[in-house]
Amino acid sequence: MMEIRNRQEILLHVNGDRRRATVRGSDTLLQVLRTELGLTGAKPGCENGDCGACTVLVDDWPVKACLMLAGDALDRRIETVEGLHNTGTQRAFLEHFAFQCGYCTSGFLMVAEGLRRNRSAAHDLEQIEWLRSNICRCTGYAEILAAVRDALRSEVLKGAGLTLAPAASVPS
Amino acid sequence: MAVGQSVLRKEAPNKLTGRARYNADLSIPGILHAAVATSPHAHARIRHIDKAAARESPGVAAVVTAADAQGLKCGEVLEDRPPLAEEETRYWGEPVALVVADGEAEALAGVSRLSVTYEPLPAVLTVHEALRPHAPLVHPDLSGYRQAQPPVAPRAGTNIADVAHIRKGHAEEALRDSAVVVTAHYHLPPVDHAAMETRSARVEILDDGRVIVHATTQAPFEVQKLLARYMKTQQGLIIVNAPLIGGAFGGKTTVQLEILAYLASRAVGGRPVEICNRREQDLAMSPVGPGLEADMTLGADRYGRLTGMKLTVYLDAGAYTDSSPRIARAICSECTGPYRLEHIETDVYTVYTHHVYATAWRGFGHMPLTFVVERTMDKLAAQLGVDPLEMRRAAAIKPQDTTPTRVRLTKSRLGDLDLCLRRAADLLHWDPTPRDEGKGTVRAQGLAALWKTSSSPPNAISGAIITLNQEGSLNLSTGTVEFGPGTKTTAAQILAERLQMPIEQIHVHSHINTKVDPEHWKTVASLSTFMVGRAVMEAAEDVIAQLKQVAAIVLKCAPGDLEVAHQKVYLRDDPEIFVPFRDIAHGYSYPNGDAIGGQIIGRGSYVVRHITTLDARTGEGHPGPGFTVGAQGVEVLYNRRTHHYRVLTAVSVLDAGRVVNPQVARGVVMGGINMGLSYGSREAVLFTRDGALENPDLRTYKVMRPGEQALQYRVDFVETPQLDSPYGARPLGEHGCLAMPAALANALSRAAGVACDTLPLTPEVLWQLAGMREA
Ligand code: FES
Ligand code: FES
Numbered sequence: 020m021m022e023i024r025n026r027q028e029i030l031l032h033v034n035g036d037r038r039r040a041t042v043r044g045s046d047t048l049l050q051v052l053r054t055e056l057g058l059t060g061a062k063p064g065c066e067n068g069d070c071g072a073c074t075v076l077v078d079d080w081p082v083k084a085c086l087m088l089a090g091d092a093l094d095r096r097i098e099t100v101e102g103l104h105n106t107g108t109q110r111a112f113l114e115h116f117a118f119q120c121g122y123c124t125s126g127f128l129m130v131a132e133g134l135r136r137n138r139s140a141a142h143d144l145e146q147i148e149w150l151r152s153n154i155c156r157c158t159g160y161a162e163i164l165a166a167v168r169d170a171l172r173s174e175v176l177k178g179a180g181l182t183l184a185p186a187a188s189v190p191s
Numbered sequence: 192m193a194v195g196q197s198v199l200r201k202e203a204p205n206k207l208t209g210r211a212r213y214n215a216d217l218s219i220p221g222i223l224h225a226a227v228a229t230s231p232h233a234h235a236r237i238r239h240i241d242k243a244a245a246r247e248s249p250g251v252a253a254v255v256t257a258a259d260a261q262g263l264k265c266g267e268v269l270e271d272r273p274p275l276a277e278e279e280t281r282y283w284g285e286p287v288a289l290v291v292a293d294g295e296a297e298a299l300a301g302v303s304r305l306s307v308t309y310e311p312l313p314a315v316l317t318v319h320e321a322l323r324p325h326a327p328l329v330h331p332d333l334s335g336y337r338q339a340q341p342p343v344a345p346r347a348g349t350n351i352a353d354v355a356h357i358r359k360g361h362a363e364e365a366l367r368d369s370a371v372v373v374t375a376h377y378h379l380p381p382v383d384h385a386a387m388e389t390r391s392a393r394v395e396i397l398d399d400g401r402v403i404v405h406a407t408t409q410a411p412f413e414v415q416k417l418l419a420r421y422m423k424t425q426q427g428l429i430i431v432n433a434p435l436i437g438g439a440f441g442g443k444t445t446v447q448l449e450i451l452a453y454l455a456s457r458a459v460g461g462r463p464v465e466i467c468n469r470r471e472q473d474l475a476m477s478p479v480g481p482g483l484e485a486d487m488t489l490g491a492d493r494y495g496r497l498t499g500m501k502l503t504v505y506l507d508a509g510a511y512t513d514s515s516p517r518i519a520r521a522i523c524s525e526c527t528g529p530y531r532l533e534h535i536e537t538d539v540y541t542v543y544t545h546h547v548y549a550t551a552w553r554g555f556g557h558m559p560l561t562f563v564v565e566r567t568m569d570k571l572a573a574q575l576g577v578d579p580l581e582m583r584r585a586a587a588i589k590p591q592d593t594t595p596t597r598v599r600l601t602k603s604r605l606g607d608l609d610l611c612l613r614r615a616a617d618l619l620h621w622d623p624t625p626r627d628e629g630k631g632t633v634r635a636q637g638l639a640a641l642w643k644t645s646s647s648p649p650n651a652i653s654g655a656i657i658t659l660n661q662e663g664s665l666n667l668s669t670g671t672v673e674f675g676p677g678t679k680t681t682a683a684q685i686l687a688e689r690l691q692m693p694i695e696q697i698h699v700h701s702h703i704n705t706k707v708d709p710e711h712w713k714t715v716a717s718l719s720t721f722m723v724g725r726a727v728m729e730a731a732e733d734v735i736a737q738l739k740q741v742a743a744i745v746l747k748c749a750p751g752d753l754e755v756a757h758q759k760v761y762l763r764d765d766p767e768i769f770v771p772f773r774d775i776a777h778g779y780s781y782p783n784g785d786a787i788g789g790q791i792i793g794r795g796s797y798v799v800r801h802i803t804t805l806d807a808r809t810g811e812g813h814p815g816p817g818f819t820v821g822a823q824g825v826e827v828l829y830n831r832r833t834h835h836y837r838v839l840t841a842v843s844v845l846d847a848g849r850v851v852n853p854q855v856a857r858g859v860v861m862g863g864i865n866m867g868l869s870y871g872s873r874e875a876v877l878f879t880r881d882g883a884l885e886n887p888d889l890r891t892y893k894v895m896r897p898g899e900q901a902l903q904y905r906v907d908f909v910e911t912p913q914l915d916s917p918y919g920a921r922p923l924g925e926h927g928c929l930a931m932p933a934a935l936a937n938a939l940s941r942a943a944g945v946a947c948d949t950l951p952l953t954p955e956v957l958w959q960l961a962g963m964r965e966a
Pocket of ligand 1: 063074085
């Protein structure tokens with residue numbers, strides 16, 4: 020029998036499902052998510068780690084999927100924007116009109132979600148520090164920062180058993 | 192009902208779940224990939240291309256070179272660009288050959304096996320070099336090129352691709368008689384659009400002759416026409432699809448990858464082929480925004496009234512003209528800035544150089560133009576010792592004045608600049624005197640004013656089609672591409688307002704298909720609201736007339752007795768007597784089954800009236816339907832020792848005519864401000880001495896990141912209706928960025944006590960300027 024070497028089937032744990040994918044050793048997680056698994060929410064913006072449009076969560080931490088080999092994602096919990104369902108983060112982005120073309124949005128959402136899970140009490144400067152990994156060319160960033168601040172604030176309040184009415188508009 | 196409301200963009204929810212699909216998300220299984228071999232020289236003769244090894248590479252289906260393009264020359268205005276370099280390459284990064292293969296990796300491997308022998312030639316990299324006597328010519332055959340969209344005035348035997356002029360009054364004498372005259376030189380580098388989505392195209396040529404294109408384009412109808420012309424086939428056979436676009440900023444008006452993908456598909460028997468720019472390629476191979484050199488002289492009398500001006504601009508087109516000659520004329524049209532000047536002498540040269548070519552960039556030349564004019568205005572105010580705000584207010588162009596192209600202005604056409612200036616000054620708490628904040632830190636402000644019209648071709652058209660679903664909801668089809676500002680939603684708002692019905696009952700699609708959607712010239716020049724809006728209004732009238740016609744029979748009355756609102760047609764004097772849309776949308780059926788009418792289908796079509804091309808000598812002509820004026824400003828905190836600074840406040844007041852969607856409008860303006868400040872503070876496409884791109888990725892081509900934006904935005908609008916635009920709305924998509932670099936430079940000039948006449952204003956540049964001052 021012929022030995023088939025350069026492509027191999029792997030099992031990835033994505034958005035709560037176990038998914039099979041056939042990959043080459045050199046394939047990035049981003050390529051595999053998009054072309055093998057049809058999860059096109061993570062976007063290529065540079066494939067060089069510069070823009071963050073490809074950000075996903077790996078074990079709850081934001082990772083640039085263009086910089087991770089698919090092979091390194093075995094046995095890790097991967098979440099893409101398609102795995103977010105009506106989260107406070109998404110609602111905050113909607114309320115604040117925190118996107119225009121939307122191309123950067125999945126990446127920003129995943130960073131924000133990572134913040135919410137790991138550092139929900141982060142102050143403004145720390146939030147900015149996290150978000151600086153990503154670029155948006157359309158907005159003025161104030162909308163995105165306001166959305167993230169809101170999402171985190173309601174998370175903190177929720178921890179205290181409180182809820183916050185939706186934000187009315189983009190602050191000036 | 193809908194106009195004036197902050198309506199969520201129709202496609203917004205999909206953008207939060209990853210379900211919004213952009214071009215590269217819609218690839219098809221089994222598609223071939225084309226990778227591009229690009230020129231490693233700014234200027235070189237191609238001695239030989241050896242395809243054999245690449246062709247033998249695993250998975251490679253074809254190698255395409257200029258020979259396969261059969262002498263084709265492309266270009267929007269002047270056909271000067273071969274899709275693949277022929278005997279010569281004219282910029283570092285220029286496409287030379289395509290390798291078509293099963294996958295991207297195979298195609299790239301093929302490219303690495305392609306061997307091209309070059310003979311490097313001397314290159315001209317700046318307009319200075321290009322204009323020197325005996326400079327190497329970028330296009331020795333300049334006079335032989337077909338002029339696809341005149342006017343354009345190439346000068347054979349030089350690197351001047353075009354010259355455009357404004358001659359009005361007697362500038363020479365006016366300046367001679369002026370009490371004060373300032374002259375300054377400005378240098379602005381080329382910049383990249385850096386949309387987060389890189390450009391891509393897929394083409395498939397079917398056996399029945401149809402050509403199916405999917406592309407990241409702002410101009411699907413232009414792609415259709417150009418491909419039909421280049422490939423000598425019917426326009427009706429070229430079907431161009433434009434899905435959601437991930438940011439455009441003018442960079443997706445150019446037609447480049449579509450042609451390459453067509454050639455690649457043709458080389459493999461019409462099979463579908465995809466070409467997707469990697470970021471490095473998007474920066475190096477696909478066009479940028481033009482840089483320029485400019486000299487401006489501006490005079491005033493002893494009361495501070497502007498007397499005359501002279502402006503010479505050298506637009507750095509790079510290796511090919513693309514839309515530069517049109518940008519040159521747009522600069523001419525508004526060369527005074529929004530000020531009254533009767534004596535003008537302006538020359539805009541489009542100059543070829545050996546670097547990546549330029550195309551439209553948000554504002555179509557108006558951001559650099561505004562920089563030049565507004566810096567000069569500040570210098571003049573300083574010379575006269577007057578408050579720059581007051582000088583601008585006094586000089587502001589007004590109704591009954593004429594523009595540089597001699598268009599007589601009305602309030603409707605122009606808007607209210609003075610109000611914008613006053614409002615912006617209020618929002619900034621205007622104070623022209625820098626304030627010492629201690630420890631070498633200074634707080635300073637800068638203001639700048641702007642204006643812009645569309646500079647669209649006289650025959651630019653737009654259409655709208657409305658069909659009714661049986662239940663009485665509506666489908667609205669228009670030709671605008673969706674790349675962020677929510678043009679589809681705006682069109683739906685206009686329709687909802689006209690029909691007095693809920694916007695939720697109006698369905699739009701964000702994917703354009705040139706075969707089924709009516710043409711909209713190009714989604715550029717911030718013109719969509721005006722042009723599409725007019726077409727939508729006309730289509731709405733058509734729908735109303737048809738609804739009334741059927742309802743009149745059903746209700747046994749004259750159509751003139753009827754009104755339309757809330758998805759009903761009702762008697763004006765007794766609204767209780769009505770027929771709902773759902774009973775007549777697809778014809779009306781009587782109880783016995785008899786039916787009358789049919790599906791209601793409304794159509795609207797619009798062409799901007801009275802637009803003319805500009806006179807070749809004087810520039811006289813009518814470049815656009817109306818203006819958007821505005822004033823912007825910044826307050827900066829600047830450290831005189833480290834030359835670092837922060838923008839504390841950014842202010843923008845545009846005359847929007849009527850704000851259709853307040854929150855979207857604010858967002859678009861804030862985005863514009865951020866882009867303008869990014870351009871002003873850090874962006875430049877840089878070339879090495881040999882003409883290689885020095886910063887071909889987003890790590891080195893720096894754009895604004897979160898936290899670097901202005902600490903505070905103050906965005907406001909003035910509303911002076913443009914009477915022939917739907918609900919009075921004026922264009923505002925591009926304008927948020929236009930005066931920001933100028934305002935920043937004016938503030939920093941004051942803070943640092945130097946003349947900031949170049950961009951980007953990095954701390955290093957400010958340090959150099961300060962050093963020059965000391966020396
Ligand atoms: S695509 Fe991964 S960081 Fe840009
Ligand atoms: S919304 Fe377009 S890049 Fe962020």
